[in-house]
Amino acid sequence: MASRRGRETAARWIFIAALLAALEGVVRLDWVDRIFVTAPSLVAATAWEKILSGELPALFVTTLFSVGAAFLLAMVVGLPAGYALWRFPLFGRAYDELLSALFASPWILLYPIFLVIFGRGLGAIIAMGFLSGMIPIALNTHHGLRDVNPIYLKVGTGMRLKERQIVRHILFPAAAPMILSGLKLGVTYILISVIAVEFLVEIGGIGTLASKGYFWFNTEELYLGMAGAIVLSMIFIHLLGRAESRLFTS
Amino acid sequence: MKNGAPILEVRNLSKEYSDFTAIDNVGFEVYRHEFVSIIGPSGCGKSTLLEMIAGLVPKSSGEVLIKGVAVKDGHASIGIIFQQESIFPWRTALENMEFGLQMQGASKDERRKKALEMIELMGLGGFENRYPDQLSGGMKQRVAIARALVMEPEILLMDEPFGALDEQTRIILGEELLRIRQEIGQTILFVTHNINEAVQLSDRVVIMSARPGKVKAVIDIDLERPRTSAVISTEKFGRLVGEVWLQLREEALKSFRQTAR
Numbered sequence: 424m425a426s427r428r429g430r431e432t433a434a435r436w437i438f439i440a441a442l443l444a445a446l447e448g449v450v451r452l453d454w455v456d457r458i459f460v461t462a463p464s465l466v467a468a469t470a471w472e473k474i475l476s477g478e479l480p481a482l483f484v485t486t487l488f489s490v491g492a493a494f495l496l497a498m499v500v501g502l503p504a505g506y507a508l509w510r511f512p513l514f515g516r517a518y519d520e521l522l523s524a525l526f527a528s529p530w531i532l533l534y535p536i537f538l539v540i541f542g543r544g545l546g547a548i549i550a551m552g553f554l555s556g557m558i559p560i561a562l563n564t565h566h567g568l569r570d571v572n573p574i575y576l577k578v579g580t581g582m583r584l585k586e587r588q589i590v591r592h593i594l595f596p597a598a599a600p601m602i603l604s605g606l607k608l609g610v611t612y613i614l615i616s617v618i619a620v621e622f623l624v625e626i627g628g629i630g631t632l633a634s635k636g637y638f639w640f641n642t643e644e645l646y647l648g649m650a651g652a653i654v655l656s657m658i659f660i661h662l663l664g665r666a667e668s669r670l671f672t673s
Numbered sequence: 674m675k676n677g678a679p680i681l682e683v684r685n686l687s688k689e690y691s692d693f694t695a696i697d698n699v700g701f702e703v704y705r706h707e708f709v710s711i712i713g714p715s716g717c718g719k720s721t722l723l724e725m726i727a728g729l730v731p732k733s734s735g736e737v738l739i740k741g742v743a744v745k746d747g748h749a750s751i752g753i754i755f756q757q758e759s760i761f762p763w764r765t766a767l768e769n770m771e772f773g774l775q776m777q778g779a780s781k782d783e784r785r786k787k788a789l790e791m792i793e794l795m796g797l798g799g800f801e802n803r804y805p806d807q808l809s810g811g812m813k814q815r816v817a818i819a820r821a822l823v824m825e826p827e828i829l830l831m832d833e834p835f836g837a838l839d840e841q842t843r844i845i846l847g848e849e850l851l852r853i854r855q856e857i858g859q860t861i862l863f864v865t866h867n868i869n870e871a872v873q874l875s876d877r878v879v880i881m882s883a884r885p886g887k888v889k890a891v892i893d894i895d896l897e898r899p900r901t902s903a904v905i906s907t908e909k910f911g912r913l914v915g916e917v918w919l920q921l922r923e924e925a926l927k928s929f930r931q932t933a934r
Contacts, residue, residue, distance in 0.1 A: 572757075574755055574757045574758070574759045575759065575761060577729060577755065577759070578755075578759050578761075580729055581727055581729060581747070581751075581752075581753040582773050582776065582824070583728075583746075583747060583749060584776055588776055592772075592775075592776065593761070596761070596763045596764075597761070597762075597763070599763065
């Protein structure tokens with residue numbers, strides 16, 4: 424198993440390294456305009472410089488904080504909302520489609536209104552992130568609970584368990600894979616939303632770095648912002664994956 | 674096999690839905706250590722009957738008594754096994770078996786000890802830490818049986834537990850069930866539509882009519898115990914199967930016409 428995982432990791436990084444090397448070559452050979460695409464080595468140099476100056480860690484922590492806060496809120500509201508959609512089927516049928524439609528709509532266009540309501544700061548960023556993450560969490564929780572094989576619940580009833588025991592020890596474990604994929608979707612949407620608003624209004628975070636790079640024709644900073652977003656996304660997905668494997672081996 | 678007072682008494686049990694009667698005035702008893710099968714044509718309500726006894730489906734009228742005491746919503750001393758795969762995919766075989774004890778608040782050591790005894794009894798050694806998706810259909814059903822038996826039910830209700838398995842696995846698991854029953858003296862009420870299975874396993878076979886389900890006849894299966902599946906080759910086995918089918922034939926035809934309509 425270890426060697427298979429090792430090979431997977433190797434395959435992943437070899438491919439990425441090859442792409443970056445190709446990009447480096449293309450830029451150095453001046454096959455593309457450096458205003459559009461820059462060399463990974465230059466981005467890395469800019470990153471190093473900004474790490475040493477403390478600018479990049481500060482931006483990183485700001486985005487991490489916004490995403491983390493929005494994700495926490497989205498779970499605190501989304502999980503019980505999903506449960507309520509399942510527990511009260513009329514409510515569930517009435518709102519499921521609406522939520523799906525809302526999920527597909529371009530929330531981000533409402534950012535000026537959020538700025539007015541929450542002020543031009545982290546509050547607005549977290550509120551927008553919360554909304555875009557809460558919906559997939561609620562929807563997936565609802566669908567996961569709804570699609571639990573009824574035979575598992577019958578086992579619980581046959582053992583005369585209390586409803587609370589059935590919910591905690593049968594219903595939620597049975598729905599866990601679906602709920603977890605909702606959490607992954609949620610964190611992805613939150614990240615996109617947080618970085619997009621940071622980009623648009625230039626208040627702190629990785630998104631602002633990309634935005635400034637964009638306006639000042641600083642291509643390295645633009646790509647550094649994107650790379651930062653990718654790293655953040657990898658961290659969250661990795662953490663959720665860890666939570667998932669712990670859930671299924673305990 | 675009828676020792677003393679019955680463990681389970683079913684009296685005048687009926688189930689009516691708004692547009693039809695599923696179960697009509699059914700009554701029978703099951704005594705300690707007995708293996709009783711209920712057999713009937715498809716759609717005669719035999720699963721409904723079992724679920725009413727288990728308290729999973731409300732009854733319209735009649736009574737279910739466990740050791741002489743009427744029970745309303747099932748009873749702690751009733752265990753039930755279903756036809757569908759019902760073991761929890763997020764728990765290993767061993768953890769599945771510990772489930773009921775865990776819910777009752779048994780300590781970790783105690784439930785592990787009892788589950789390991791059950792692994793031994795069920796011949797599941799080596800599979801303790803497998804997840805259900807790493808087990809065959811027959812193995813999964815063994816785990817389901819073990820999960821119920823670990824609770825030490827007075828009576829085990831089984832709803833076509835081997836119905837989803839192939840014929841050979843079904844016969845082997847039937848033989849296993851008889852061996853386990855012999856070892857722990859388990860009382861079993863078994864629902865099936867398979868005549869061979871009913872005769873192979875039972876002390877008595879309760880034959881139900883086509884819808885609305887009534888008790889049509891009760892046939893004593895006086896094959897020797899302990900029994901192995903080799904009993905299938907005896908002349909007496911063939912005669913008993915014939916006897917059950919004679920009772921069942923007319924009902925099966927009726928049921929066939931009901932569903933063909």
